[in-house]
Ligand SMILES: Nc1ncnc2c1ncn2[C@@H]1O[C@H](COP(=O)(O)OP(=O)(O)OP(=O)(O)O)[C@@H](O)[C@H]1O
């Protein structure tokens with residue numbers, strides 16, 4: 001080996017994945033990263049190693065592709081600084097190889113001015129950055145620093161994605177479907193930035209849950225997370241809530257008060273139902289975000305803000321923009337990154353996981369052992385879920401409250417689900433999905449029997465109050481009496 005640069009014991013390199021785990025992103029005290037310098041010119045190689053070492057990296061220099069390949073085979077390298085001069089094609093080959101075998105390794109290519117096209121090609125092949133020779137030494141330091149920051153973030157985001165996927169993510173987001181995986185991929189990246197994120201999705205798909213997760217998995221988790229429901233506050237209140245007010249600004253303003261954008265200092269404000277924000281407040285919000293300061297109601301002065309904005313809506317904001325009901329400039333400002341949450345029908349594979357999750361919570365709460373019958377599971381898997389995860393959660397809550405034993409039966413579900421079942425029953429009368437033979441009950445219960453059970457349960461729950469039971473079951477008084485007679489429940 002020709003390099004006279006400080007050598008290091010490669011076997012002592014930390015393994016991939018250790019660096020970010022040891023460092024705290026927010027504080028930037030990361031472990032030393034390894035840099036492999038591949039350059040046949042000993043002087044350049046040594047100079048690069050020296051600079052890298054001076055900036056806190058662990059450098060190792062090799063003269064060519066063969067030595068580099070050898071070294072990469074048995075060691076974990078964070079950053080490769082690769083000279084493409086002369087051996088451009090084998091250099092690109094190595095780059096390709098590293099990208100395939102060690103996708104987490106950052107690659108910086110060095111090219112002579114004359115071969116700048118190779119740099120373009122290298123970037124296309126997946127190089128992280130490039131340097132055109134001759135370069136100033138502090139240029140190298142900047143590029144190394146940039147690569148290492150990116151690598152730290154990549155590692156942290158990879159770990160977070162894994163955590164979310166295996167349901168250990170903070171915030172209890174459940175789902176392993178491909179649709180949720182896409183969400184984790186984006187979430188794990190945006191959590192470490194301070195960009196605004198627009199969270200879209202039908203009602204009950206978990207928009208607030210995701211917003212909280214972005215906050216708690218980010219560097220400012222210890223700072224406040226403040227949700228503001230733009231739909232439930234009257235317009236004048238939204239303004240004073242968000243921007244604050246001064247004493248005497250309006251009747252009842254006996255003292256000045258900071259707005260939420262100010263008091264969230266360093267944290268996150270979650271603007272829920274942003275589509276409901278009136279147009280004049282949209283203009284004020286945009287100004288606040290652009291200028292990073294707010295003017296409290298009744299004040300002449302402005303107050304600086306330092307806050308991350310997350311926004312959510314179940315409305316079609318781009319359509320609202322076209323119709324002139326939502327400001328285009330604010331839309332673009334909030335929509336730097338958007339997360340479109342899948343509806344529950346788009347990720348039916350996750351339904352059993354969600355059921356298990358909610359029942360486990362119930363079981364812990366009540367010290368019981370609730371489970372769902374095969375039949376109930378089939379219907380829950382098949383149902384349209386207009387209210388998404390929230391509706392599923394409520395359905396299970398209700399079924400647990402109505403269930404007389406521990407196996408939740410269809411009769412314990414709410415009327416939309418029972419109605420759905422009765423309308424689609426022939427379609428979904430398929431073999432049981434669960435092999436668990438311990439689950440009680442026949443695979444198919446006649447509808448009349450279900451109805452009878454539901455009526456009996458409602459009556460039992462309501463101490464025989466027929467009118468209240470009818471109301472709860474969503475049927476009229478006359479129908480109730482007719483059914484009682486039909487099922488011989490006259491005295492129930
Ligand atoms: N992926 C998920 N895993 C576990 N629980 C979830 C998931 N998604 C949603 N939930 C639960 O469903 C309920 C509704 O979620 P959330 O309030 O976040 O929905 P939302 O999209 O904000 O609904 P809305 O538009 O009606 O405000 C919450 O109790 C939440 O914990």
Ligand SMILES: [Mg+2]
Pocket residue numbers: 207208272
């Ligand atoms: Mg919500």
